[in-house]
Amino acid sequence: MANVLVFAETRNGEIRKVALEAVTAARKLADATGGGEVHAVLAGPPGIGEKAPLLGTYGADVVLVSESADFARFARESLAATMAERARSGGYRAVVLGFSAQGRDLGPRVAARLDAPIATDVIDLSAAGDTITVKHPAYANKVIMTLAISGSPVVISVRPSAFTAVQAPKAARVDTLVPVAAQGATVTVVDVKEGAKGRPDLGEASIIVSGGRGLKAPENFKLVEALADAFGNAAVGATRAVTDDGWRPHSDQIGQTGRQVSPDLYVALGISGAIQHLAGMRTSRTIVAINKDKEAPIFKVADYGIVGDVIEILPVLTAAVKAAREGH
Amino acid sequence: MKIAVCMKRTPDSESRFKIAASSTAIDETGLKFDMDDFAGYAVEAALQLNEKAGGGETVVYAVGPDNVQETLRKAMSMGVDRAVHLKADAVPVDGIAVAKALAAELKTGGYDLILFGKHAFDSSAGVVGTATAELLGLPCITAASQLSVDGGTGSARRELEGAAEILSFPLPAVVTIDEGVARPRYPSLKGIMAAKKKPMETKPAQLGSARVTIQKMELPPERPAGRIIGEGSAAVPELVKLLQNEAKVL
Numbered sequence: 001m002a003n004v005l006v007f008a009e010t011r012n013g014e015i016r017k018v019a020l021e022a023v024t025a026a027r028k029l030a031d032a033t034g035g036g037e038v039h040a041v042l043a044g045p046p047g048i049g050e051k052a053p054l055l056g057t058y059g060a061d062v063v064l065v066s067e068s069a070d071f072a073r074f075a076r077e078s079l080a081a082t083m084a085e086r087a088r089s090g091g092y093r094a095v096v097l098g099f100s101a102q103g104r105d106l107g108p109r110v111a112a113r114l115d116a117p118i119a120t121d122v123i124d125l126s127a128a129g130d131t132i133t134v135k136h137p138a139y140a141n142k143v144i145m146t147l148a149i150s151g152s153p154v155v156i157s158v159r160p161s162a163f164t165a166v167q168a169p170k171a172a173r174v175d176t177l178v179p180v181a182a183q184g185a186t187v188t189v190v191d192v193k194e195g196a197k198g199r200p201d202l203g204e205a206s207i208i209v210s211g212g213r214g215l216k217a218p219e220n221f222k223l224v225e226a227l228a229d230a231f232g233n234a235a236v237g238a239t240r241a242v243t244d245d246g247w248r249p250h251s252d253q254i255g256q257t258g259r260q261v262s263p264d265l266y267v268a269l270g271i272s273g274a275i276q277h278l279a280g281m282r283t284s285r286t287i288v289a290i291n292k293d294k295e296a297p298i299f300k301v302a303d304y305g306i307v308g309d310v311i312e313i314l315p316v317l318t319a320a321v322k323a324a325r326e327g328h
Numbered sequence: 329m330k331i332a333v334c335m336k337r338t339p340d341s342e343s344r345f346k347i348a349a350s351s352t353a354i355d356e357t358g359l360k361f362d363m364d365d366f367a368g369y370a371v372e373a374a375l376q377l378n379e380k381a382g383g384g385e386t387v388v389y390a391v392g393p394d395n396v397q398e399t400l401r402k403a404m405s406m407g408v409d410r411a412v413h414l415k416a417d418a419v420p421v422d423g424i425a426v427a428k429a430l431a432a433e434l435k436t437g438g439y440d441l442i443l444f445g446k447h448a449f450d451s452s453a454g455v456v457g458t459a460t461a462e463l464l465g466l467p468c469i470t471a472a473s474q475l476s477v478d479g480g481t482g483s484a485r486r487e488l489e490g491a492a493e494i495l496s497f498p499l500p501a502v503v504t505i506d507e508g509v510a511r512p513r514y515p516s517l518k519g520i521m522a523a524k525k526k527p528m529e530t531k532p533a534q535l536g537s538a539r540v541t542i543q544k545m546e547l548p549p550e551r552p553a554g555r556i557i558g559e560g561s562a563a564v565p566e567l568v569k570l571l572q573n574e575a576k577v578l
Contacts, residue, residue: 074493080462101486101488101489102488104471107455108423108456108458108459108470109458109462111459112427112458112460115424117539118455119453119540121452137548138451138545139339139345139449140341143354143545143546144545144546144547145542146542146543146544147421147540147543148541149539150539150541184465185466185467185497186497187467187468187469187497189494190494190496192494194490195490195491195492200490204489231578264577276342279341286575286577288567289554294556302555302556304571304575305556306560306564308561316564317564320564321568324572
């Protein structure tokens with residue numbers, strides 16, 4: 001029977017949303033390949049094992065708890081060695097990870113160690129016979145590739161938010177997985193700089209409020225922040241023009257060379273909609289655009305567009321959103 | 329320092345794409361191909377590191393058919409010293425197969441640093457660089473947004489979701505480059521002339537077997553045509569109503 005191994009990513013002692021999505025994707029894959037079990041590796045600092053029941057809630061049959069002080073930070077080599085060793089000894093059909101900062105590093109490492117084929121940034125998957133088939137957006141989301149992967153095991157990383165984590169409660173069996181130490185020269189994490197607290201990550205937020213040059217000056221981003229606050233748990237993004245000018249950090253850039261996002265709601269403020277930017281957000285479920293130029297390309301993709309001065313409209317919109325949410 | 333940069337030739341990312349009749353490739357008619365954006369950042373990073381170190385050698389590698397030589401030549405016109413063309417009919421979509429060819433070639437190169445783009449625009453997979461590092465048994469930073477070298481030690485920054493890692497690593501090492509490290513320079517006329525005389529070595533790529541293959545390529549579903557609901561602040565109540573009742577996101 002074909003079991004699937006999942007990397008249940010953690011950070012700061014918490015299981016990340018992308019880990020639950022990976023468990024859901026792994027469940028789908030296990031069902032498609034003959035109904036095997038889903039085994040989740042929960043690696044983190046001592047004490048992380050307490051979080052194991054959450055993975056059971058989302059459908060993991062077995063949680064393999066791997067505790068090590070090194071895993072308080074992203075100990076890439078040791079995590080890769082631990083995952084690869086378990087994948088090998090457990091005879092799994094597939095290893096599933098999230099295509100997050102951690103997963104995009106670990107996936108190729110595990111695949112190379114196992115000499116396994118790998119597909120990354122996957123938005124859907126299925127299986128027939130000995131072949132696993134996945135969908136993968138390529139060419140900066142402008143083309144969808146359907147890839148056939150032969151061989152076993154295979155490594156698959158899933159795009160954040162592409163699979164909705166679904167509860168499928170199980171009393172997961174909990175086992176201990178001894179961490180495998182890194183061999184040879186390794187990368188040392190000297191420090192981790194936490195970003196602004198209180199906002200979700202762009203890849204995980206269901207609402208993103210994003211600003212461009214139309215905001216006219218960096219200080220006007222506080223109007224964008226205020227709208228994000230009004231929505232509650234919204235993330236704040238920016239265009240490449242704005243990050244290149246240093247108004248916002250590079251890590252906030254949404255677009256072909258920055259983050260690619262698909263939230264439920266994307267609000268584009270003073271953004272003209274260059275191809276570079278559209279490539280990063282055109283798969284958002286609902287798009288709102290406010291821009292003074294009614295010919296701006298952003299209006300071609302916006303479900304709801306308002307033509308006008310974003311600086312003038314923003315405070316009005318922020319107040320209206322706040323009122324609407326309080327009315328609930 | 330002796331630095332290798334592995335690059336890919338990809339179509340201009342601003343193009344409109346059509347699917348070829350085979351439905352397993354894009355229609356290349358009329359497309360402009362050039363050095364991939366992230367490979368460009370990697371070439372620039374390599375050149376700057378060696379300029380700062382006051383010398384060294386920079387070598388570019390590419391897998392692919394003969395037309396990749398044009399892209400390798402461009403890297404040499406930017407200042408890279410020599411190029412190695414690993415000849416293959418096409419670049420497989422299987423990143424491990426490509427990593428095997430590069431690792432086989434790089435393992436005896438004696439490089440202090442091997443750079444890649446964090447991914448290539450066309451396959452958008454981000455596998456080859458990190459997998460090559462593993463095959464070579466070298467430390468690897470995936471998607472560095474800052475990079476510096478001091479003596480035998482490298483330092484890098486890497487973005488996490490909502491945070492950043494500050495990293496240190498011993499050389500030799502592999503680093504895949506994110507945007508932000510370096511904006512590529514334009515080749516000077518002098519550089520273009522000099523590149524014509526720089527050495528280009530060609531040999532067959534020792535690709536691994538391809539276990540990942542493209543079954544189909546398609547364009548994503550079109551978004552419904554955009555709709556302008558009004559002008560100025562007066563349109564805000566209507567927008568909020570639509571977000572509540574139609575989009576149901578509020």
